Amino acid sequence: MSVDMYLGPSKTQGSTTTTVCDNYGNGLNSLQDAVGNFTADQVLRSLAYDSAKGYFKEAYVPLIQGAILVVEATAKAVAKLPSDYVSEVDSCDLKSSELEREIQRYETQIQGMQNQINQVKQLLPVSSERAQHLREANGLISDYTSAKAKLEKQLQKLLAFHAFSTMIFTEVTSLKSAVNQGLAQVSGGKGFNANKGTFSNANLNDRSWMDTIGKKWQDREKERLKDQMPNMDGLEYKQIDFNGGKVWCWVKKGRTTADPEDIEKSFLFNDWVARMLEKYGPDYFKTDREKGVTDLLVEQNLRLFEEVRTGIDSKTGKKLTPAERLARGASLVNSLAALGVGAKQITNVGKGKAGQTPKKPPIVGSGRKVPAIGKPKKTISAPGKKIQSVKGKPSKVKAPVKGTGKIYNANGNPDLRALRRPQFDEVLKNGFPDGTKLNQHAYNSLFKSGRKDIMIDDIIDALNSKPISAKPGSVEYINPKTNTSVFVNPTTKEIVGIWPASFKK
Incomplete structure (x- = not known):
């Protein structure tokens, strides 16, 4: 059967x-x-x-x-x-x-x-x-x-x-x-x-x-x-100065700095978000976005989830400092906020998965058609025989392979530009969590040669860093990990330029 x-x-x-x-x-x-x-x-x-x-x-x-x-x-x-x-x-x-x-x-x-x-x-x-x-x-x-x-x-x-x-x-x-x-x-x-x-x-x-x-x-x-979500009553989520940089953190309402209790609360909250995403997936946090966009967020932040959950840098294996843990947790929550899950609106909505017991597991259905094998058409002559020719070789037959739902380029590698476009479409429309906007010129440049590997987290980490003066009409933020520079117009709060490290060599 x-x-x-x-x-x-x-x-x-x-x-x-x-x-x-x-x-x-x-x-x-x-x-x-x-x-x-x-x-x-x-x-x-x-x-x-x-x-x-x-x-x-x-x-x-x-x-x-x-x-x-x-x-x-x-x-x-x-x-x-x-x-x-x-x-x-x-x-x-x-x-x-x-x-x-x-x-x-x-x-x-x-x-x-x-x-x-x-x-x-x-x-x-x-x-x-x-x-x-x-x-x-x-x-x-x-x-x-x-x-x-x-x-x-x-x-x-x-x-x-x-x-x-x-x-x-x-x-x-x-x-x-x-x-x-x-x-x-x-x-x-x-x-x-x-x-x-x-x-x-x-x-x-x-x-x-x-x-x-x-x-x-x-x-x-x-x-x-x-x-259960940690009790955040009396706290608000805002960007504060921390160890010479800027991080997003839960602090007591009306305060601009965080005390040790606030830091601990922020750790608890970030750990909770990572744990819920790992356990139940993106559906745990209800959004108005299409499911595929939220799935993309989870796919692209798996390393971040794991680092927030364990407190260990996945690349070096070293324990993260409090500032690093806060920054990673903030990036995670900010990414959720960029998809319509505002940090202060995240609630313990539960998993809500339910179903009816089938008598037998539903292993029933129609199979996919396997590509037909190419048939040689020409013949060649030999003494006393006619032999089917192998000339005119058909294109290679490909068996069905396991789908991943990812988008691939001509080299067979994941096409980051196609994968990340929904996230950048989102910030082009609604801006980043801290209110910074992405103008059309900067958006267009992200999909051109030299910037194709820049991800949302690269920009968020840069915006969370300490700003330095650049040139008239812009302020420069530098991602300390990737050396990516983000130039922001302080008047309009628009990102007007993004320079990867390769442009600075």
């Missing part, structure tokens, strides 16, 4: 399931609140009420918690399936049966070309024409062998992922089993004694399901505490 993967429908299923589970989650949270209010009520008092409160607290509270955990685990698993597929297999639909057919076609073509080589060697005398035929035939065999190997690797990845995919839903299955066990014990009014008019926990003889749910719930609450 063919193993097929429809990536598009799988992603759609994840999105639809998120909506369904969000609705379930909201209902379950309301039910949990209602049960909590009932069990905590001190006005309703009687033997029946007291027994009901105790029974609800003991039986229904963990049952509701288990249902919430099932909803959240399902959401996570359904979203994880296509995400893991893209990272481990490919970024397009695949069918194992189609891959196997294409692999066999390449094998047949390789054998056919090898037979032609043997015929040429037997029937044609040694000559330049014979050598040319052999070179071209061997070239085709090499191309087909390479394409076949890529398809075989792709097939291996698809089959391995199929075997692994069931593990994604292991937690969902375990939690669902615990909830079903609990439901079996409380359903049908088993906890209520009609003769006495009271509730009893005598039916709760097997509490293993409670232990399973209780442990998972404790783990969940610990994670939720870690995810």
